[in-house]
Amino acid sequence: xxxxxxxxxxxxxxxxxxxxxxxxxxxxxxxxxxxxxxxxxxxxxxxxxxxxxxxxxxxxxxxxxxxxxxxxxxxxxxxxxxxxxxxxxxxxxxxxxxxxxxxxxxxxxxxxxxxxxxxxxxxxxxxxxxxxxxxxxxxxxxxxxxxxxxxxxxxxxxxxxxxxxxxxxxxxxxxxxxxxxxxxxxxxxxxxxxxxxxxxxxxxxxxxxxxxxxxxxxxxxxxxxxxxxxxxxxxxxxxxxxxxxxxxxxxxxxxxxxxxxxxxxxxxxxxxxxxxxxxxxxxxxxxxxxxxxxxxxxxxxxxxxxxxxxxxxxxxxxxxxxxxxxxxxxxxxxxxxxxxxxxxxxxxxxxxxxxxxxxxxxxxxxxxxxxxxxxxxxxxxxxxxxxxxxxxxxxxxxxxxxxxxxxxxxxxxxxxxxxxxxxxxxxxxxxxxxxxxxxxx
Amino acid sequence: xxxxxxxxxxxxxxxxxxxxxxxxxxxxxxxxxxxxxxxxxxxxxxxxxxxxxxxxxxxxxxxxxxxxxxxxxxxxxxxxxxxxxxxxxxxxxxxxxxxxxx
Numbered sequence: 001x002x003x004x005x006x007x008x009x010x011x012x013x014x015x016x017x018x019x020x021x022x023x024x025x026x027x028x029x030x031x032x033x034x035x036x037x038x039x040x041x042x043x044x045x046x047x048x049x050x051x052x053x054x055x056x057x058x059x060x061x062x063x064x065x066x067x068x069x070x071x072x073x074x075x076x077x078x079x080x081x082x083x084x085x086x087x088x089x090x091x092x093x094x095x096x097x098x099x100x101x102x103x104x105x106x107x108x109x110x111x112x113x114x115x116x117x118x119x120x121x122x123x124x125x126x127x128x129x130x131x132x133x134x135x136x137x138x139x140x141x142x143x144x145x146x147x148x149x150x151x152x153x154x155x156x157x158x159x160x161x162x163x164x165x166x167x168x169x170x171x172x173x174x175x176x177x178x179x180x181x182x183x184x185x186x187x188x189x190x191x192x193x194x195x196x197x198x199x200x201x202x203x204x205x206x207x208x209x210x211x212x213x214x215x216x217x218x219x220x221x222x223x224x225x226x227x228x229x230x231x232x233x234x235x236x237x238x239x240x241x242x243x244x245x246x247x248x249x250x251x252x253x254x255x256x257x258x259x260x261x262x263x264x265x266x267x268x269x270x271x272x273x274x275x276x277x278x279x280x281x282x283x284x285x286x287x288x289x290x291x292x293x294x295x296x297x298x299x300x301x302x303x304x305x306x307x308x309x310x311x312x313x314x315x316x317x318x319x320x321x322x323x324x325x326x327x328x329x330x331x332x333x334x335x336x337x338x339x340x341x342x343x344x345x346x347x348x349x350x351x352x353x354x355x356x357x358x359x360x361x362x363x364x365x366x367x368x369x370x371x372x373x374x375x376x377x378x379x380x381x382x383x384x385x386x387x388x389x390x391x392x393x394x395x396x397x398x399x400x401x402x403x404x405x406x407x408x409x410x411x412x413x414x415x416x417x418x419x420x421x422x423x424x425x426x427x428x429x430x431x432x433x434x435x436x437x438x439x440x441x
Numbered sequence: 442x443x444x445x446x447x448x449x450x451x452x453x454x455x456x457x458x459x460x461x462x463x464x465x466x467x468x469x470x471x472x473x474x475x476x477x478x479x480x481x482x483x484x485x486x487x488x489x490x491x492x493x494x495x496x497x498x499x500x501x502x503x504x505x506x507x508x509x510x511x512x513x514x515x516x517x518x519x520x521x522x523x524x525x526x527x528x529x530x531x532x533x534x535x536x537x538x539x540x541x542x543x
Contacts, residue, residue, distance in 0.1 A: 040519045130456040131516070212451070215533075219449055255449060255464060258503040262462040264453030266509045268498055283502060297502075315520050354515075356522040365525040367489040368534055382522040421520040424456065 004181045006174055006198075007231040009068065009081075010034040011205030013041060013058055017067050019206065019229040019248070024071045026245045027231050031177040032072060034064065034081035035170050035203045042167055043312020043420045045086035046118075046142035056087030057094060057164070065098040073104055073161065080152055080173050084164035086142065088113060091164040092439050099441035107441040110160035112151045114434035115167040117309060117427065118143040126425040135311060135425050142312040145427060148274030148303075149195075150186065151434040152176025160438060167310060169273045171199030174232075182236045186275075193278040193300025194238025196271070200278075201242060201260055201295065205229045208242065208260045209291075210250030219256075223249020232295075239296040241288060252291040261285060270301075272308075277301040306426035315421035316353060318384050319391030321398025322360070324411045326376040333406035334359045334377035340405055341381050341397045351390050355383035378411075384419060392416050444540050448474055450532030456517045459490075459528040461535055462500075462507040471504040477540045478506050486538045487513075487531060 007029045009020035013036040024032060036058050049056025058064075061083045072079055084091040088111035099107045121143050126135040144167035153176045155163045165173070175195040178184065184191045201208055208230045210221035228248020232240040244252055261283060265271055271278040277300060284297035321341075325333040338357040345355065358364035360378035362371045381398055385391040395414025402409060444463070447470040453460045463478060465471035480495040493512030500507060514528050515521035 130458065213449075215449070218445065255466075258464055258505065259449065259451040259462065262453075262460075262464075262500070262503060262505060262507055263451055264455060264460060265462070265507065266455060266458065266460055267496070268500055268507060281500060281502060285503070318522065354522055356515075358524060360524060363489070365523070365530045366534065367487040367531060368537065369488045380524065384520065384522060419520055422517070 002236045004030045004234050006031045008202040008205040008229050010036050020068050022245055024068050024077055029077045031078050033173040037082040039422050042085050042144050043142040049086045054090050057085045057091035058083035065095050070102055079162045082165045084166045088164045088166050096439050096441045105441055108159050109162040109439050110155040111437045112165040115144045115147050117145050129424040138313040140311045140313045143309050145307045145309045145432045146274050147434050148172050149175035149179055153179035155436045156180040170203040171196045174199030174202050189276050189300030191238035192276040193298040196273055196278045197283055197298040198232050198240045209244050209252050213256045221251050242293040244291055254287045257285050257293045276303050307429055307432055309425050309427050311423045312420050315419040316384050316386045317388045317391035317418055319394035319416050320382040321395040321414045322378050322380045323401050323409045324378045330377050331373055334379040336406045337379040337401050344397050352383040352385050442540055444538040445536035452529050452532035454527045457512055457514045459510045459513050461532045462505050465504040483508050
């Protein structure tokens with residue numbers, strides 16, 4: 001049976017660089033995929049592109065490409081990534097420039113376009129998913145449809161060695177090479193579901209090999225400072241063996257693989273993707289040796305008729321301030337600090353859309369209601385306001401606690417940022433037309 | 442005993458929805474987990490969240506129970522004022538739940 005080897009080079013935009021190099025040099029890969037595009041990132045990238053038409057792709061693209069392009073091309077490893085963000089064409093041009101700078105000529109690259117549907121849906125009365133409201137209530141700055149894997153497979157079939165997409169379903173980055181290598185049909189729901197499960201397991205890179213899993217004394221993971229990223233030996237029937245480069249840090253355990261299989265999955269019988277609805281209730285993961293997990297059994301149903309579109313829009317400003325208290329009575333002084341700011345906000349009639357008061361160490365992330373008296377607390381106030389100047393007042397009010405608040409406050413920090421929020425809508429599949437542009441170094 | 446002795450957990454987010462999947466450490470613990478981890482107990486343990494709705498999915502293939510908590514992330518990570526906007530710490534907090542000995 002034919003097998004291909006696919007590595008996970010990054011699980012988010014800020015991920016470590018060297019594990020991908022390790023995979024290229026020692027993983028005997030056919031493909032290396034980088035998932036670098038969080039939900040909101042594309043909206044921020046769209047703003048960058050508005051300021052500079054040559055920008056709008058992942059700011060770390062050049063750094064990653066300088067590290068992996070040479071060794072990957074020398075070994076015939078093809079690269080797929082969503083580092084194109086809001087501008088896949090400019091991403092391809094930037095990577096071609098890196099190739100030329102390194103003396104790599106004749107490298108064929110491609111950009112997958114067509115996810116950007118802002119012009120065609122702006123102002124339409126589409127209901128928002130997951131909350132009340134309509135697209136027409138928002139002022140969108142970006143709207144990107146989640147494309148599937150077939151445009152990636154097509155770009156590979158047309159000879160591309162390096163491919164940049166914008167928004168695609170994350171597992172599709174991995175499914176594309178499988179479709180290309182094995183010639184899976186558009187309605188082969190079982191294999192597409194199998195490939196989706198494998199892609200989903202790989203898409204967060206180190207989260208499969210021991211990252212985000214360690215809990216000393218309960219789940220021990222060796223060598224997290226040198227965590228090796230995973231790769232899959234994928235079979236033509238849509239099953240795979242997951243593993244990692246020998247000697248790297250981390251551990252690919254069954255418990256960790258199960259966690260990652262269910263990561264961000266709501267209804268496990270209906271994992272909605274552009275190419276298939278995958279059913280993970282039949283998925284089987286099995287230990288097959290040290291750092292080796294066999295994946296089989298995923299089943300699939302016909303793909304949805306609609307595609308999800310992620311819409312980025314401006315949503316005011318968030319202002320925030322924090323101050324610490326320690327020693328006896330720290331909790332009471334922290335609470336007093338919050339009460340003072342709350343009274344000041346009301347007194348000055350600050351126009352806040354939403355405001356939140358936390359005691360970090362007590363109830364900021366703790367949702368259980370149980371909170372023994374801590375040795376230190378950090379009072380935190382955060383508010384979302386339509387107006388930048390009002391949001392800035394929140395930090396200023398916390399800072400004023402130095403001289404006007406409870407005794408012993410220290411370490412004030414304040415932040416102010418514009419909010420680019422994300423909402424989702426559905427569009428008919430036919431309203432989205434992917435296309436491919438090729439280039440050569 | 443505490444849930445942490447029987448299980449491990451991973452938390453994910455989609456928009457305003459948090460998803461916490463709790464995995465048994467072995468087959469014996471799975472049946473205990475399935476009995477003890479009701480939606481009512483999860484809602485009561487994470488009382489401050491006040492979910493709009495909780496869905497519960499049992500996964501015998503992973504010896505796991507998946508909880509989907511709707512409306513708990515202050516509108517979602519991109520506009521939330523929460524320190525942990527993703528709600529990533531919630532799974533670990535759930536592991537502090539007291540479980541009656543089998």
